[in-house]
Amino acid sequence: MAAYHRPDRMEDALGLLAKGGVTIAAGCTDLFPATEARSLPGSVLDITGIKALRGIGPTSFGFRIGGAATWSDVIAADLPPAFDMLKEAAREVGSRQIQNAGTIAGNLCNASPAADGVPCLLALDAAVELTSIQGTRTVPLKAFITGARQTALARDEMLSAIHVPQSAVQGRSRFVKLGARRYLVISITMVAARVEVEGGRVKQAALAVGACGPVATRLSQLEDALMGQGFDPALPGIVTEALIAPALDPIGDIRADAPYRSHAAGELLRRALANLVAAERELSA
Numbered sequence: 706m707a708a709y710h711r712p713d714r715m716e717d718a719l720g721l722l723a724k725g726g727v728t729i730a731a732g733c734t735d736l737f738p739a740t741e742a743r744s745l746p747g748s749v750l751d752i753t754g755i756k757a758l759r760g761i762g763p764t765s766f767g768f769r770i771g772g773a774a775t776w777s778d779v780i781a782a783d784l785p786p787a788f789d790m791l792k793e794a795a796r797e798v799g800s801r802q803i804q805n806a807g808t809i810a811g812n813l814c815n816a817s818p819a820a821d822g823v824p825c826l827l828a829l830d831a832a833v834e835l836t837s838i839q840g841t842r843t844v845p846l847k848a849f850i851t852g853a854r855q856t857a858l859a860r861d862e863m864l865s866a867i868h869v870p871q872s873a874v875q876g877r878s879r880f881v882k883l884g885a886r887r888y889l890v891i892s893i894t895m896v897a898a899r900v901e902v903e904g905g906r907v908k909q910a911a912l913a914v915g916a917c918g919p920v921a922t923r924l925s926q927l928e929d930a931l932m933g934q935g936f937d938p939a940l941p942g943i944v945t946e947a948l949i950a951p952a953l954d955p956i957g958d959i960r961a962d963a964p965y966r967s968h969a970a971g972e973l974l975r976r977a978l979a980n981l982v983a984a985e986r987e988l989s990a
């Protein structure tokens with residue numbers, strides 16, 4: 706018979722996962738709409754009562770986002786400017802109600818090509834911590850999401866935390882999303898940009914695009930082209946179709962056709978960089 710479990714201890718949750726036959730539920734903001742039914746089918750493991758999965762904060766290696774931390778938790782957290790893009794994405798996820806219930810881990814595990822958290826966390830070099838009764842393993846986010854709605858999560862594992870290394874907690878960042886309207890909208894495409902500047906030049910650039918392929922991706926050719934460039938209003942001009950196209954594999958669907966998605970990705974990247982340059986100039990004025 707279907708059961709509803711809401712343990713408050715990690716060991717109990719992992720024990721239930723090891724036995725099998727339960728679906729992990731966090732905010733249910735992806736899970737429940739996907740059922741198109743009045744209730745979730747089968748047995749449910751609600752992880753929102755496990756305190757060890759909450760919290761966002763510094764560690765000795767960088768930063769940790771708990772496996773049940775919500776978008777609202779991200780908005781409220783005291784985080785360095787490198788995380789601004791994740792906060793900006795959080796403020797645009799659905800509505801306040803969705804932000805209060807939906808979790809970052811749920812966004813990653815659902816692995817929608819249009820998941821807004823993924824490009825931001827790729828640009829933060831994030832890794833996911835996967836825990837089962839056997840132990841814990843850490844997998845880079847870029848290897849965790851293996852395709853549209855596919856992940857490397859094993860049947861008995863839970864995503865217990867997201868880790869951002871100190872080396873990526875550098876610079877300032879922006880998230881820019883294009884949708885058919887401002888809020889409560891699935892992204893046509895979205896970009897996350899993090900840039901570290903030293904002596905007026907780009908020291909490190911981390912750029913990622915989502916909804917332009919089955920999985921969000923970093924733009925390594927463009928990142929290389931930006932290295933060492935002057936951090937000035939000419940910077941966005943470096944973004945060309947030729948530098949980003951090799952990384953993209955957009956589909957055409959009801960929201961946009963493929964060429965429009967590619968074109969929009971370039972434009973959003975230029976806007977993100979222009980915004981970062983303008984912000985830096987304001988700060989140093």
Ligand SMILES: Cc1cc2nc3c(=O)[nH]c(=O)nc-3n(C[C@H](O)[C@H](O)[C@H](O)COP(=O)(O)OP(=O)(O)OC[C@H]3O[C@@H](n4cnc5c(N)ncnc54)[C@H](O)[C@@H]3O)c2cc1C
Binds near residue numbers: 891
């Ligand atoms: C009205 C509305 C608007 C939305 N707007 C946006 C938007 O603007 N941008 C966006 O990206 N998304 C949006 N979403 C989708 C959704 O809110 C997010 O993806 C959210 O972050 C999902 O988190 P959740 O906790 O609700 O996941 P759930 O629905 O609880 O779970 C999603 C999947 O992840 C698995 N899972 C959850 N947590 C874990 C864990 N810790 N370990 C292992 N597996 C786990 C579940 O088994 C399930 O397969 C929207 C949804 C709705 C209903």
